[in-house]
Amino acid sequence: MEELYFVAGLAVGLFLFSVYTSYVKHRWKEKNEKEKQIYQLVENSRDIIYIVQLQPEQKHIYISPALDSYLGKGIVEASLEDPYFPLQLIHPDDLDTLEKKITDQLDYSKPFVQRWRNRLGEYRWFEEYASPIYNDDGDLVELHGILRNIDEKVQLQQNLEYRSTHDALTGLYNRDYFDGLMEKYDQEINCAVGMILCDLDKLKDMNDQYGHKHGDSYIQKASEVFLESTPLNAAVSRVGGDEFTILLNDTTPEEVESVFDRIQKHVHDHNECHPNSRLSLSMGYAFTTHSTGKMESLFIEADQRMYQHKRSKKDVYTYS
Structure with missing residues (x-):
């Protein structure tokens, strides 16, 4: 009878051990599968x-x-x-x-x-x-x-920042950027600043006669002239339909005058080569050795000289 109990107990023990072993193997396999899945997720991640x-x-x-x-x-x-x-x-x-x-x-x-x-x-x-x-x-x-x-x-983000500071038609800086520079040099940075104001003559007349696409081409050609004529320390902006500004920092009166002359020369060269698409600009410039508190007066001085230049031309119309 004792042998029968022993055999029965051994059988039950072996059965329980078998069940436990199967359970452990299942859990180990399950754990292994989860670890494998996690590893595959990490290996295949784009991060x-x-x-x-x-x-x-x-x-x-x-x-x-x-x-x-x-x-x-x-x-x-x-x-x-x-x-x-x-x-x-x-x-x-x-x-x-x-x-x-x-x-x-x-x-x-x-x-x-x-x-x-x-x-x-x-x-x-x-x-x-x-x-x-x-x-x-x-x-x-x-x-x-x-x-x-x-x-x-x-x-x-860079595209949005570019659009917020650049003119869509010409790729030059826009009015907001120019206003920011004016404020910076007027209130934060005190340095020698030169300013050149440019106005495209006859743009309204051209738009009325030939359409705005022709006028846009006229604006773009003028923008190319400005970029060809200005040094790296110049910020060229389109601040209105036919109005442009050129700001030069840490500059000299001689450099400002030199840039002014180069623009006129490039306009002359363009008109010699393209007599059917001539450019006409009115310009004025001003210079100050200290920018703090003087940017508005600098703008006014350059603006007055630009309109003096415009009025001196017999074939130039003034548009509002």
């Missing part, structure tokens, strides 16, 4: 995910393949082999942010933007979120992070 160890030595523990898709094949491998390799790719202006990130000098609760150079020499924009890992002594030992490419977002 760049990384783990970098900072102590006791700096090295990349993991970098997702997305980095290669943005910067070029082999970047992941090179970064895993040499933890300092990414320093060669970061934009020089963003190097300080990278150094602060790995030395615990950033607010990790906020994202930060940086640019990384790809194999073609182009810089791609990324927004990064980093999570710091500290040891018991409070030392930063690891960083876990994710970088998201924001090229399209940056491009959209």
Whole structure:
């Protein structure tokens, strides 16, 4: 009878062990499957995910393949082999942010933007979120992070900023930008400033006779002349339908006069080569050694000289 109980107990024990083993295998397989799914999600993500160890030595523990898709094949491998390799790719202006990130000098609760150079020499924009890992002594030992490419977002922002400061027809600066410069030089920056005002003659007459497309072409040709005639420190703006301004900072009276003369020469050269699409400009210029508090009077002086030039022409009409 005891042997019967023993055999029965052994059978029950083996059965329970079998059930437990099957349960453990099932849970292990389930856990393995979940880990595999998570790994596949990370590997296939368009975002760049990384783990970098900072102590006791700096090295990349993991970098997702997305980095290669943005910067070029082999970047992941090179970064895993040499933890300092990414320093060669970061934009020089963003190097300080990278150094602060790995030395615990950033607010990790906020994202930060940086640019990384790809194999073609182009810089791609990324927004990064980093999570710091500290040891018991409070030392930063690891960083876990994710970088998201924001090229399209940056491009959209740059386009909006460009449109807010540039004239759609000519690509020159617009009235808002010019007003901002006037305020800056009048209140914030005190420097030598030269101003040239230009007015396109006969634009209204041309629009009435030939249509606005012809008038637009006339405006664009004048804009090209201004750009060809002005130095890098000049801000050329279209401030009205037929009105243009040229601001030169840190300049001299001689440079302002030289730019004024170059514009006239380019207009003359254009008219010699294109007698059927002649340009006619009225211009005036003014200069001040100190811009603070004098920008309005500078504008008035240049404006008065421009209208003196306009009135001196026999074949020029004045339009309201």
